[in-house]
Amino acid sequence: MKSLPRDNAIETKQVEQVFWLTRLRWVAVLGVFATIFTVSRFFQVSLEVRPLYTVAVFLAVYNGLFAWLVAVLQGRRFYKTMKLIANLQILLDLTCLAFLIHFSGGVENPFYFYFIFHIIIAGILLSRRETFILATYAVLIFLVIILAEQRGLLRHYCLPGVFKVSLHENFIYVLGVSFVFVSTMYIATYLTTSISNRLRERERSLTDANELLAEKDRIKSEYVLRVTHDLKEDLAAIHTCIEPVRKGLTGPLNDEQTNLLGRAKERSKQLIVYVDALLEITRLKLTEKLEMVEFSVAELIREIADSIAPVASQKSLTFEVRISPGIPLLKGVRVYVQEALLNILKNSLKYTLEGGQVTLQVQSDGQRLQVKVTDTGIGVPPEDLPKIFTEFYRARNAKALYKKGTGLGLSIAKKIVEMHRGEIGIESRLGKGTCVSFAIPLIS
Amino acid sequence: MPRILIIDDDADIVEAMRVVLEKRGYQVIIAVDGNEGLDKARAEKPDAIILDVMMPGLDGFEVARELKGDPQTKHISILMLTAIKDKTGFDFQKETSDPDWLPVDDYCNKPLDYEILLEKIDHFVRNKKR
Numbered sequence: 068m069k070s071l072p073r074d075n076a077i078e079t080k081q082v083e084q085v086f087w088l089t090r091l092r093w094v095a096v097l098g099v100f101a102t103i104f105t106v107s108r109f110f111q112v113s114l115e116v117r118p119l120y121t122v123a124v125f126l127a128v129y130n131g132l133f134a135w136l137v138a139v140l141q142g143r144r145f146y147k148t149m150k151l152i153a154n155l156q157i158l159l160d161l162t163c164l165a166f167l168i169h170f171s172g173g174v175e176n177p178f179y180f181y182f183i184f185h186i187i188i189a190g191i192l193l194s195r196r197e198t199f200i201l202a203t204y205a206v207l208i209f210l211v212i213i214l215a216e217q218r219g220l221l222r223h224y225c226l227p228g229v230f231k232v233s234l235h236e237n238f239i240y241v242l243g244v245s246f247v248f249v250s251t252m253y254i255a256t257y258l259t260t261s262i263s264n265r266l267r268e269r270e271r272s273l274t275d276a277n278e279l280l281a282e283k284d285r286i287k288s289e290y291v292l293r294v295t296h297d298l299k300e301d302l303a304a305i306h307t308c309i310e311p312v313r314k315g316l317t318g319p320l321n322d323e324q325t326n327l328l329g330r331a332k333e334r335s336k337q338l339i340v341y342v343d344a345l346l347e348i349t350r351l352k353l354t355e356k357l358e359m360v361e362f363s364v365a366e367l368i369r370e371i372a373d374s375i376a377p378v379a380s381q382k383s384l385t386f387e388v389r390i391s392p393g394i395p396l397l398k399g400v401r402v403y404v405q406e407a408l409l410n411i412l413k414n415s416l417k418y419t420l421e422g423g424q425v426t427l428q429v430q431s432d433g434q435r436l437q438v439k440v441t442d443t444g445i446g447v448p449p450e451d452l453p454k455i456f457t458e459f460y461r462a463r464n465a466k467a468l469y470k471k472g473t474g475l476g477l478s479i480a481k482k483i484v485e486m487h488r489g490e491i492g493i494e495s496r497l498g499k500g501t502c503v504s505f506a507i508p509l510i511s
Numbered sequence: 512m513p514r515i516l517i518i519d520d521d522a523d524i525v526e527a528m529r530v531v532l533e534k535r536g537y538q539v540i541i542a543v544d545g546n547e548g549l550d551k552a553r554a555e556k557p558d559a560i561i562l563d564v565m566m567p568g569l570d571g572f573e574v575a576r577e578l579k580g581d582p583q584t585k586h587i588s589i590l591m592l593t594a595i596k597d598k599t600g601f602d603f604q605k606e607t608s609d610p611d612w613l614p615v616d617d618y619c620n621k622p623l624d625y626e627i628l629l630e631k632i633d634h635f636v637r638n639k640k641r
Contacts, residue, residue: 303594304523306622311531316625339622 081149084192085137088156091188092130095160099123099167112226118170126163129156153192157201160185165208172226174213174244175234182209182248183255190259202256206249217241285353292349299342306335337471344475347406348458351482357403361396364436367405368429375412383421391430398510399487407483410476411440411503417472418465418501419444431509435489439504447495455493456481464497477503513636514538516555518548518574519563519592524623528561531625532632545569549577552584559635560589561628562615579614588635589614590628594621 100123107114133156140148161182168176182205189198215221216235223235234240311317313328320328372388379386397404408427415425419442428439447455451462459474466472477493480503484491489507515537519525522543529539540555542548545568552560560578564571571591578584617631 299594300521303622304521307524308527310623311527311625314625316531316534336622
């Protein structure tokens, strides 16, 4: 179960790499066409272009086929098939290159160095064994061509205009090229696979370390959740015991008793608010899968507006809601979206001075729900802005205005937005106001 | 004297509620877990029940369903105490409107607001179902 994410990651990577190979081959196809065209047209090299173009067309056709195949297979978790496809593609590529070289001068054509590129690609994508096998195939097919041409068993396509003498008949030259070619290919194979093996090992150990960290973080969160829950139970009991006495339900009190019990009640209430926020963010962190259902955003906004309006008017703030008509249903967790919005709005209300304005704007482009909360509040100092979504972080001016605050409101909102695959951002000018906005896909 | 049954495992909260309800002129019966609550509800036939959700063993939901399914006790109004958002994250207000889902007559959020608690209990007792 634990190794599942890593296998998934490796598979995803494999698919991505096969896509990359296909894209790379389109570039190669273009390059081949351009080279044949340029060399035959503008240089004094008389090439037999028809077989060359045939190979290039073949290259393009099978690349198209592979691109289609990979697109069909993608997402169906065909890890082994993907590997096979990569192997087959490189095999065909090597064959094409061998034919291109054969039709354009064989041993006289310096393009045979291009075999190295295929080996580098194989070293990145495939195992060391597979890379060595492909390198051996390349070596064999190239040697067969140049030796057969030297022996006269295979037709040699000359490159008149390049060489005065026929190099392909010179046995010593062919032998020399063969030696350099074979050694270069195997050295390249060895080096590339060494580097890529080392990289793979490092990647694996990083993934392991990451998993370990995530697991430790989860254990820590579970611990925090348990402790906070116990704290809350005790706090609730304290609150429940103080209240009836303070309210005179157990008998009349004098002013001093009422005063002190009032203070005790306020402090316990603040602690409850804090513990609630801590519970909320910890629970969010531990949530792995969300039960998403479609719901009406417009209705939610109306509910939120109704609950916020009295708070705003108590502080003599203008609270305005602008909601565009026809917002589609949102697929998500209603209570969470509500929580995120309330947290952002409560922040705005808290840090906007009397007489100010708070505006909630909601719209949609058909793909995403866009929400914007703008206020004319105290703003966030530029140096605090990058950390404003960090847990427990509070801006300096916010702390100066209100000593108490959890520093969790915006972190909770961010977490919720991210759980819905959305993005959240903040813009602010100190002393002028703040705008917090988020966008989430309608179907998360 | 109308009788109220409190089913809650937190002794301190029970004690605070007992004091307040007795001052208001109610007789209070106490049960510290779900099973004891069911027994006392059947034996004592209280006028209303205050029921906590989170309890070890039989929880508040199970107790409520049991009571509402029993012809002897189904007429007794139940006020449920919830701090449920801590654990499940659902919106209590919405869910209580579905009687199949949660068969209680009303609910109160924790930490308790005693004015609301007393108002709801008074209302239950005044409009006691026969």
